[in-house]
Amino acid sequence: MKPLSLGYQKIDMCPNFCMLYYLENAEMTECMTCGHSCYKSGTGKGKTLVAYKKLRYFPITSRLQRLFMSPRTAEHMTWHQSHDAVDGVMVHPSEGEAWKHFNSVHSHFSAESRNVHLGLCTDGFNPFGSFAAPYSCWPVILMIYNLPPGMCMRSEFMFLSMVILGPSNPGRNIDVCLRPLIDELTQLWSSGALTYDISRKHNFVMRAALMWTINDFPTYEMLSGWSTHGKLACSYCMENNKAFTLRNRGKASFFDCHRRFLPHNHRYRKNRKDFFMGRVEKDVAPSCLSGEELHDVVLEYGDIVFGLQSGKQKFPGFGLTHNWVKRSIFWELPYWKTNLLRHNLDVMHIEKNVFKNIFNTVMDVKGKTKDNIKASLDVGVVL
Amino acid sequence: MLFCNRKNMELVCDESRVAKPRASFVLEKNAQLLVYKWLKSLCFLDGHASNISKLVNMEECRLYGKKSHDCHVFMQTLIPLTFRDLLSKGIWDALTEISHFFRDLCSGKLNVDHIERLETNIIETLCKLEMIFPPSFFDSMEHLPIHLSFEAKLGGPVQYRWMYPFERLDITVAI
Numbered sequence: 001m002k003p004l005s006l007g008y009q010k011i012d013m014c015p016n017f018c019m020l021y022y023l024e025n026a027e028m029t030e031c032m033t034c035g036h037s038c039y040k041s042g043t044g045k046g047k048t049l050v051a052y053k054k055l056r057y058f059p060i061t062s063r064l065q066r067l068f069m070s071p072r073t074a075e076h077m078t079w080h081q082s083h084d085a086v087d088g089v090m091v092h093p094s095e096g097e098a099w100k101h102f103n104s105v106h107s108h109f110s111a112e113s114r115n116v117h118l119g120l121c122t123d124g125f126n127p128f129g130s131f132a133a134p135y136s137c138w139p140v141i142l143m144i145y146n147l148p149p150g151m152c153m154r155s156e157f158m159f160l161s162m163v164i165l166g167p168s169n170p171g172r173n174i175d176v177c178l179r180p181l182i183d184e185l186t187q188l189w190s191s192g193a194l195t196y197d198i199s200r201k202h203n204f205v206m207r208a209a210l211m212w213t214i215n216d217f218p219t220y221e222m223l224s225g226w227s228t229h230g231k232l233a234c235s236y237c238m239e240n241n242k243a244f245t246l247r248n249r250g251k252a253s254f255f256d257c258h259r260r261f262l263p264h265n266h267r268y269r270k271n272r273k274d275f276f277m278g279r280v281e282k283d284v285a286p287s288c289l290s291g292e293e294l295h296d297v298v299l300e301y302g303d304i305v306f307g308l309q310s311g312k313q314k315f316p317g318f319g320l321t322h323n324w325v326k327r328s329i330f331w332e333l334p335y336w337k338t339n340l341l342r343h344n345l346d347v348m349h350i351e352k353n354v355f356k357n358i359f360n361t362v363m364d365v366k367g368k369t370k371d372n373i374k375a376s377l378d379v380g381v382v383l
Numbered sequence: 384m385l386f387c388n389r390k391n392m393e394l395v396c397d398e399s400r401v402a403k404p405r406a407s408f409v410l411e412k413n414a415q416l417l418v419y420k421w422l423k424s425l426c427f428l429d430g431h432a433s434n435i436s437k438l439v440n441m442e443e444c445r446l447y448g449k450k451s452h453d454c455h456v457f458m459q460t461l462i463p464l465t466f467r468d469l470l471s472k473g474i475w476d477a478l479t480e481i482s483h484f485f486r487d488l489c490s491g492k493l494n495v496d497h498i499e500r501l502e503t504n505i506i507e508t509l510c511k512l513e514m515i516f517p518p519s520f521f522d523s524m525e526h527l528p529i530h531l532s533f534e535a536k537l538g539g540p541v542q543y544r545w546m547y548p549f550e551r552l553d554i555t556v557a558i
Contacts, residue, residue, distance in 0.1 A: 090493040096539035121549045127557035139556050141549055149491075153548045155555065163556075214544055217523070233523040236530045243526075246386075246519055254526035255386070255518035258509040261529060268507075274514040277387050341537040345527055348545045351485050352451050353524040355458040358478060361520060362466065363418065364409045365445060371392070371406055375519040379389045 006066065008058045011180065012038050012051035017173030018307035020055065022180060033307045056163045057180045060142055061188060063159050064116055064206060065195045067144070073157075074199040079148040081113040092152070093117075093145050098340040099211070105338045109207060114197065116208040117145040118185075120161075122219060124169055138164040138174070140181065145211060173306045174222045175329040182329050185210055189334060210333060212341050216349045224343045225298065225328035232323040235343070239321050240286035248374040261285045291337040298327045386518050407471060408515050414469045419444055421465070432456040451550070459486040477511035481528070484508060488531060493540050502532040 012021040018033035019025060029038050036052070043050040067073045080094035093099055099117070103110035121143065124136045140162040143153065151157055164170055164177045185208065192207035213223050221228045226235040231243040231252045242260075243252045256276040259268055260283045269281045289297070304313045304326045315324055330336050360368035395402045405411070410418065423439045433453055438446045449457075463479040470478070484505050487497065505528055513521065531541075538544050 088495045090495065090539045091491065093539040093543045096537055098537040099539070119543075121546065123546060123549055123553065125550075125553045125557070137557075139553065141552065145543065149543075153543060155548065155552050158548070158552060160556065212538065212544070214546060214549070216546060217527075228523065234526055234530070236533075237526075241526075249519050251519075251522065253518045254521040254523060256513060257521075257526055258506055258513065258529060261506040262510065266507075268510050271514075273388050275387065275510075341534060344538065344544045345531060345534060346544075346546050347485075347488065347531060347541045348451055348455070348547055348550075350524055350527050350531065351458050351489075352454040354481070354485075354528065355454040355462075356449075357520060357522075357525065358462070358481075359446075359457065361516065362408055362410060362470070362478075363415055363444075364405075369409075370520040371409060371517060372519075373394070373403060375517045376392050376394050376403055378519055379386060379392045379517050 004066070005062050006058075008056050009180070011055045011057055013053050013055050013177070014038070014307070015052040016308045017170050017176055017310075018305075020176060020179055021051075031307075033305060053165065055165075055177055055180075058159065058161055060118075060159060060161055060181070060184060060208075061193045064144075064208060065193065068114070068195050068197045068199075068206070071198050073147075074197055076148055076151060077116070077144075077146045078113040080117065080146045083148070092149055093211070096341075099145075101340050102209070102211070102335075102338065106209070106335060109209060112204070112207070114146075114204060114206060116206065118208055118210050119143045119145055119212055119214060120210055121214040122174070122223070123216060124219070134167065136166040136169040138166075138170060138177075140164070140178070170222070172222060172225075172304070172310045172326050175326065176306045178329050182332055185333060209335055210330075212339065212344055213330070214344050214346065216346045220343055220345070221325065223328060223330070225324055225326040227318075227323040227325045230319055230323065232319065235323075236288055237286045238289070238323075246374075246378045248377040256281075291339055291342065295331060295337040297322075298324065298331055301327055303327065389517060392517055406517075408474050410466075410469055415444060418465055418469070422446075427456075451547070455489075458482055459489070473511075474515050477508060477515060480504065480508040481512065484528065488535055489541055491540055491542060493535060495536070498532055498536050502536070505529055505532060 013019070014031040014034065014036055016031070016034050016036055018031045021028055021038055030036070031038070038051055040050045040052060067077060080092065085095050090096055109115055119142065120140065122138055122140045124138050126132060126135050127137050128135055139160055142159045142161045144157055145152060147157055161181055162177065164174070170177060188208040192205040194203055195206040196203050215223050217228050220226070220235065224235060231245065232239055232241065233252065234241055242257050243254045245251065246253050256279065259275060259281040262268055272278050272280060301315050301324055304310055330342065336342065357370060361370045391404060392406050395404055419439050419441060423436050423441065425436050427435070433450060435453060438448055438453065440447055459482060462482040466475055466478060484501060487501055509529060535541060
C-alpha cells in the first residue's frame with residue numbers, strides 16, 4: 001500500500017503501556033516511567049534493533065484524501081448535506097440533534113459540506129480464537145458519516161486507524177496509544193489538509209471532526225474515563241442514582257432507580273409495596289451535565305501516570321462522589337466539549353445482556369438465573 | 384427493614400432444610416420443556432436468523448452457543464411469542480413491552496415523535512419489571528435502556544452507532 005501513500009507507521013512503545021517512543025521521545029531507549037528497555041536484549045550492535053512492543057498507526061489524512069480522488073466516492077462525500085431530509089424522520093446520523101447542534105456551533109466547519117464527520121470504534125478481541133491463550137488485540141477503527149446509509153457502515157469505508165497489540169489489555173492506558181491519532185485529528189480540525197476533489201476538479205482544504213465513539217460497556221471506561229463498575233456505573237445519572245449494594249450477592253443493584261423518571265403524579269410513585277420497601281418516590285429525574293460542565297469537572301482532576309500503576313491511582317472520593325478514573329484524551333480535541341453525544345452506549349450488548357438475564361431467569365437456567373438462593377436472601381434480608 | 388416485599392420469593396424453612404419456592408415469573412418444568420420443544424421445531428426465513436433449533440439441547444434443557452444476533456432476534460420477535468399463555472398476563476405484558484421497545488428502537492427509520500413516546504414508555508416498562516423481578520435482577524445493563532432512547536434522539540438510528548459491523552470486521556482483521 002506504500003506506493004499509494006497509504007502506508008503505516010510503526011511506533012515503538014513501552015510493553016507496559018507507559019509511553020510511546022514518538023516525536024520528542026523517539027530517540028529514547030528506556031521508558032521514562034518504569035525504566036523498561038525499549039529494545040529486546042541481544043538486538044542492536046550490528047543486528048537490527050527489535051522493540052518489545054510496536055504500535056501500528058495508519059494515518060487517516062491520506063486515506064480521506066484518497067476518497068476525494070475517486071469519482072465513485074467523491075460525489076458521495078457530500079450526501080449528508082445534499083440529500084432530501086423529511087422533517088421529523090431520521091434515517092442517518094446527520095438528521096440527529098447532536099449533528100445539527102455541532103453544525104450550528106461550528107458554522108465555519110459546516111459551511112464546507114465536504115468536511116468529514118468521523119466516528120471511532122474500538123473493541124478488544126482474541127485473534128487466535130476464544131479457546132486459545134488469552135490475548136487481547138485492540139483495533140481502532142474510524143468510519144465516515146458523510147457517506148449515504150448504504151455505504152456508511154460498509155467495511156470498505158471503515159478505516160483501520162491503529163492496531164494495539166496484546167497480550168494484555170491496554171485498559172486505561174489506551175490514551176497513550178491514541179496519542180498519534182488525537183494529534184492528527186487536532187491538526188485536521190485546526191489547519192486541515194489540502195485535498196484534490198475530482199468531482200469538482202479543484203483543490204480545497206479538507207477538515208475533519210470526530211463525532212462520537214462506539215464502544216461496549218467495559219470499553220466505555222477506557223475511552224470516557226468514567227468507571228462503569230459499582231454503584232455509580234451509569235455515566236448519565238452519575239452520582240445521583242440510587243443504586244445500592246446487595247449484601248448476599250455483593251453486587252450493585254439498580255432496583256428502584258427508575259421511578260424518579262416518571263411524571264410527578266404517576267401512581268407508581270406512591271406505591272410503597274411493590275418497589276423498595278416503604279419508599280415513596282419524590283425525586284425528579286437526575287439532570288445530565290452538558291459537555292462544557294463535564295469538561296470543567298474533568299479538568300479539576302489531575303493527570304494520572306500511565307503504565308502498570310494506572311489502575312491503582314484513585315482520585316479522592318472515587319466510588320462515593322464520582323467514578324472518574326482519568327481525564328480522557330478526547331477532551332484535548334478542541335471541539336469535544338461541544339458534542340452532545342460523546343460516547344455511545346452499545347445497543348447490541350445491552351440488548352444481548354438484557355435478553356440473557358430475562359431468558360435465564362424465566363427459564364430457570366441452572367447457574368445463570370438471577371433468581372437464586374442469594375437473591376431470595378437479599379429479598380428478605382434485614383439490614 | 385426489607386428491600387422489598389416479595390412474599391413469593393422468601394425462603395421456606397423446615398426443620399431440616401431450607402426450600403426456595405418457585406417464583407411467579409419462573410416457568411414450571413413442563414412449560415420449560417414445551418418452550419424448548421417449540422424452539423427445536425422453529426424455522427426461519429433464509430437470512431433472518433441463524434438456525435436456532437440447533438442451539439437447543441433437549442437433554443439438559445439449555446440453549447448453547449447463542450450469538451449476539453440470535454439474542455437480537457429472540458429479544459425482538461420471540462419473547463412475546465414464547466411466553467404467551469405460559470406466564471401470567473402482567474408479566475407477559477412487561478416482557479412484551481421491553482421487547483417492543485428494542486424492536487422500535489432498532490428500526491432503520493426513526494420518527495422523532497415516536498422516540499419521545501419510547502422515552503416515556505420505557506420508564507413505565509422498567510418500573511413494571513421492577514415490580515416483578517427481585518433486586519438482584521437489576522444490574523447496570525437493565526438500567527441503561529432508559530438512556531438509549533435519549534441517545535437515539537441525539538444520534539439518529541442505532542444502526543450507525545452499534546457494534547455489529549465492527550464485531551464482524553474483527554474477524555477480517557484477525558485473518
